[in-house]
Amino acid sequence: MAEPRRVAIIGAGPSGIFAAQALLNHPGIQIDLFDRLPTPYGLLRYGVAPDHTSIKGMGVALARVFDSPDVRFLGNVELGRDVTREELLGAYDAVIYAAGAAEDAEMAVPGENLPGSQSARSFVAWYSGHPDAVPFRLTGVRSVVTVGVGNVAVDVSRILCKSVAELTPTDMPDAVLNELRGHEVRDVWVVGRRGPEHASFTTTELRELLTLPEVQPVVHDDLDGLDVTTLDRRPRANIEAMRAAKQRDVPDASMRLHLLFWHRPVEIRGNRRVSGITLERTALDADGRLIGTGEDRTVECELVLRAIGYRATPLPGVPFDEARGVIPNRSGRVVNACGEVAPREYAVGWIKRGPTGVIGTNKSDAAETVAALAEDLEDEEMSRPGWGDTAPLEAVDELLRRKGLTPTSYADWMRIDAAETALGGRYGRARTKIATWDELLDIARGPGSVSSRRGGGGAQGGQHGGVDGGVHGGQPGG
Ligand code: NAP
Numbered sequence: 001m002a003e004p005r006r007v008a009i010i011g012a013g014p015s016g017i018f019a020a021q022a023l024l025n026h027p028g029i030q031i032d033l034f035d036r037l038p039t040p041y042g043l044l045r046y047g048v049a050p051d052h053t054s055i056k057g058m059g060v061a062l063a064r065v066f067d068s069p070d071v072r073f074l075g076n077v078e079l080g081r082d083v084t085r086e087e088l089l090g091a092y093d094a095v096i097y098a099a100g101a102a103e104d105a106e107m108a109v110p111g112e113n114l115p116g117s118q119s120a121r122s123f124v125a126w127y128s129g130h131p132d133a134v135p136f137r138l139t140g141v142r143s144v145v146t147v148g149v150g151n152v153a154v155d156v157s158r159i160l161c162k163s164v165a166e167l168t169p170t171d172m173p174d175a176v177l178n179e180l181r182g183h184e185v186r187d188v189w190v191v192g193r194r195g196p197e198h199a200s201f202t203t204t205e206l207r208e209l210l211t212l213p214e215v216q217p218v219v220h221d222d223l224d225g226l227d228v229t230t231l232d233r234r235p236r237a238n239i240e241a242m243r244a245a246k247q248r249d250v251p252d253a254s255m256r257l258h259l260l261f262w263h264r265p266v267e268i269r270g271n272r273r274v275s276g277i278t279l280e281r282t283a284l285d286a287d288g289r290l291i292g293t294g295e296d297r298t299v300e301c302e303l304v305l306r307a308i309g310y311r312a313t314p315l316p317g318v319p320f321d322e323a324r325g326v327i328p329n330r331s332g333r334v335v336n337a338c339g340e341v342a343p344r345e346y347a348v349g350w351i352k353r354g355p356t357g358v359i360g361t362n363k364s365d366a367a368e369t370v371a372a373l374a375e376d377l378e379d380e381e382m383s384r385p386g387w388g389d390t391a392p393l394e395a396v397d398e399l400l401r402r403k404g405l406t407p408t409s410y411a412d413w414m415r416i417d418a419a420e421t422a423l424g425g426r427y428g429r430a431r432t433k434i435a436t437w438d439e440l441l442d443i444a445r446g447p448g449s450v451s452s453r454r455g456g457g458g459a460q461g462g463q464h465g466g467v468d469g470g471v472h473g474g475q476p477g478g
Contacts (some may be wrong), residue, residue: 001336002028004029004030004042004049004070005028005029005030005093005094005188005377006029006030006032006091006093006143007029007030007031007032007090007092007094007095007096007373008031008032008034008091008092008093008095008096008396009031009032009033009034009095009096009098010079010088010095010096010097010098010099010315011033011034011035011039011042011099011349011351012033012034012035012040012042012073012098013035013040013042013043013044013349014039014043014044014058014062014076014349014359014362014367015095015098015100015348015350015352015362015365016033016035016042016044016098016348016349017033017040017062017065017350017367018062018348018362018363018365018367019096019348019366019370020033020065020071021062021065021250021363021366021367022367022370022371022433023366023370023373023374024065024070024071024368025370026374026377029068029070029377030069030071030072031070031071031072031075032059032071032072032092032138032396033071033072034074034075034077034079034083035073035074035075035076035077036075036076036077036078036079036081036185036293037075037076037131037406037414037441038075038076038408038412038413038416038437038440038441038465039075039413039416040066040073040075040410040413040443041059041062042100043100043359044056044058044059044062045059045128046124046125046129047124047128047131048130048359049124049146049155049158049159049160050127050128050159050167050170050172051159051167051170053074053170055359055458056171058348058359059281061456064231066197066357066410067276072134072384072409072410073407073408073409073410073413074400074407074408074409075171075407075408075409075412075413076407076408076444077400077407077443078236079099079315079316080315080316080317082405082445083399083403084316084317085315085316085317085318085343086217086317087093087394087399087403089344089345090246090394090397090399091394091395091399092344092396093344093377094344094345094346094373094376094377095344095345095346096346096347096348096369096373097315097318097327097334097345097346097347097348097351097352098330098347098348098349098351099312099313099315099349099351100312100326100349100351101250101310101311101312101313101350101351101354101355102310102312102313103310103311103312103313103325104119104120104121104308104309104311104366105306105308105309105310105311105453106264106306106308107147107306107308108266108284109265109266109267110267110268111267111268111269111270111274111376112268112306114268114270114272114274115272115273116270116271116273116274116302116303116304117268117274117303117304117306118136118292118303118304118305118306119305119307120146120148120152120153120155120156120296120305120306120307121152121215121310122134122136123136123156124152124155124156125158125266126349127159127172127176127180128172128175128433129171129173129176129433129434129435130435131435131436131437131440133177133435135179136179137179137374138179138180138182138183138185138303139182139246140184140302140439141183141184141302141303141335142184142185142186142187142302143185143186143187143188143189143299143300143301143302144157144185144187144188144189144302144303144304144305145189145191145225145299145301145303145304145305146189146190146191146278146304146305146306146307146442147191147304147305147307147308148192148267148306148307148308148309149191149192149198149199149201149226149261149305150199150200150201150307150308150309151200151201151202151205152307152332153201153305153307154190154201154205154206154208154209154229156259156305156307157188157190157209158208158209159180159428160180160183160185161187161188161209161212161215161257162212162257162401163214164177164180164181168429169429169430169472170429170435171420171424171430171431171432172433173432173433173434174409174427174432175435176435185255185257186255186256187255187258187301187303188256188257188258189260189297189299190209190257190258190259190260191260191261191263191265191279192259192260192261192262192263193224193262193263193264193281193282193290194261194262194284194290195221195261195262196219196221196223196226196235196238196239196242196259196261197226197228197231197235197238197239198235199235199238199261201238202234203234203237203241204354206238206241206242207241209257210241210242210245210248210257211245211248212257213250213255214250214252214254214255214257215247215250215254215255215257215380215391216248216250216253216255216256216257217245217246217248217250217256217257217259217324218256218257218258218259219242219245219246219258220258220261221258221259221260221261221262223239223242223243223246223443226239232372234274242259242377244258244471249426250398252415256361260279262281262282262283262298263279263281263282263297264279264280264282264290264292265277265278265279265280265304265319266278266279266280266292266296268299270307273302274301274303275300275301275305276298276301277298277299277301277304278296278297278298279296279297279298280293280294280295280296281293281295281296281297282293292468300316303449308354309355310350311325311357312325312326312327312351312354313356314430315327315351318334318345319334319335319336319337319342324354326347326350326352326353327347327352328352329346329347329352329368330372331345331348331368331371331372332346332348332352332368332369332370332372332373333345333369333372333376334346334347334363335432337366337383342375344376346367346372346373347369348365348366348369349362349364349365349366352365352369352449353365358443403453403475408441408444412444412445413441415444415445415446416434416440416444418433418445420432420433420434436457
């Protein structure tokens with residue numbers, strides 16, 4: 001019987017797991033799913049909003065992949081910090097990079113680094129209980145401006161607008177619920193640099209935001225002049241949702257949710273911390289390019305959350321297209337700086353195509369990459385040993401042992417899962433997230449263990465877009 005092929009997947013988020021699922025359709029392949037975190041599921045666990053339980057439910061389907069004896073989870077192992085690309089290529093027939101998009105785009109305006117100016121990602125990481133998250137303090141925050149009109153902006157705004165009673169059934173850590181319980185935010189602004197017809201949020205998410213109980217929506221733009229008949233379905237439905245919101249009167253509102261389009265940030269104001277944001281009115285020129293009109297307005301706020309898109313972090317030694325923020329690839333096959341295919345290396349998910357689409361988009365994306373990989377495995381030229389070179393593959397477990405690595409396994413994750421479920425159960429919740437490295441590792445290793453997080457920080461930040469590496473630190477608001 002032919003020796004099984006070994007494939008390493010770097011990043012055990014949805015895109016990595018979808019790749020593993022697709023690989024299982026090809027018999028004779030053993031798959032190791034690595035993650036820098038001790039837990040699997042990536043963005044599903046640390047990016048999907050905790051109150052979106054139906055999307056979170058996708059975890060049940062993703063978990064099935066670990067039922068296969070051919071799939072292992074190896075957590076707390078980071079490419080670059082613990083293992084190198086070369087070591088992986090020496091131990092596996094193929095490596096699939098599924099590390100997501102761990103960085104934020106920047107606004108590049110003065111004051112962007114003032115305390116109180118944060119990435120939406122860091123806010124998401126905090127309320128999702130990511131172990132790298134830096135706690136937010138909302139004391140003294142009465143007005144929040146979210147820059148960007150995509151689904152991330154909607155998520156963070158909705159979490160701020162919802163009552164703690166509505167958020168209690170979620171898996172948010174207790175410390176997060178406690179902070180949200182006392183907050184005094186009264187105004188949440190969502191600001192788009194182009195028009196309402198250009199917003200990238202989806203209608204279901206927008207509608208949910210605009211119909212929250214006790215929240216008065218305030219749509220600042222005049223939508224009457226907009227001819228929706230020329231628009232595609234989603235922008236048309238978005239405009240209809242905004243028109244309906246304009247009619248909505250919420251007499252008992254405790255908060256206001258402002259939508260403001262055609263404004264771009266030009267400065268975050270404040271001395272020692274954020275006190276406001278200056279926005280310039282924008283328009284499109286004759287060529288459809290966004291231009292400033294020179295007409296400014298300032299919105300007072302104590303917290304600015306930029307939700308203007310994510311960027312992948314380059315992986316050490318792996319080709320990277322700085323301009324596009326992705327691993328250059330052809331149908332998932334990694335392409336080097338000379339434009340040639342780098343044998344045995346593949347990419348899936350956001351690091352392959354950029355931070356677009358919903359979780360399910362990664363399924364077809366992974367199918368494309370795995371089809372390319374499977375085709376390459378069939379190639380006689382690529383047959384073992386070593387796909388052209390002569391060295392046999394190093395035993396993976398030997399490699400890890402030699403490096404002193406004791407990855408967390410799927411069984412370890414099951415212990416964390418059980419502990420979180422038990423913690424939630426104490427207060428009638430389905431789950432309460434455990435949010436520190438030490439606790440996660442102690443539970444993973446079992447009673448009497450000594451937690452050890454190898455290194456710290458690391459080149460990848462987060463292998464699937466969960467957090468911005470916890471580099472923010474201003475208070476309040478982070
Ligand atoms: P996004 O959809 O790409 O939205 C980014 C927003 O930021 C756009 O409105 C963009 O405006 C704006 N922007 C970019 N650069 C800017 C700048 N310098 N100044 C001001 N505004 C700027 O990204 P996202 O919201 O981060 O979402 C990422 C992906 O995750 C999306 O595919 C999203 O659908 C998905 N997601 C889905 C869900 C869900 O399904 N519930 C939840 C969260 C995220 P322009 O259009 O003018 O560039």
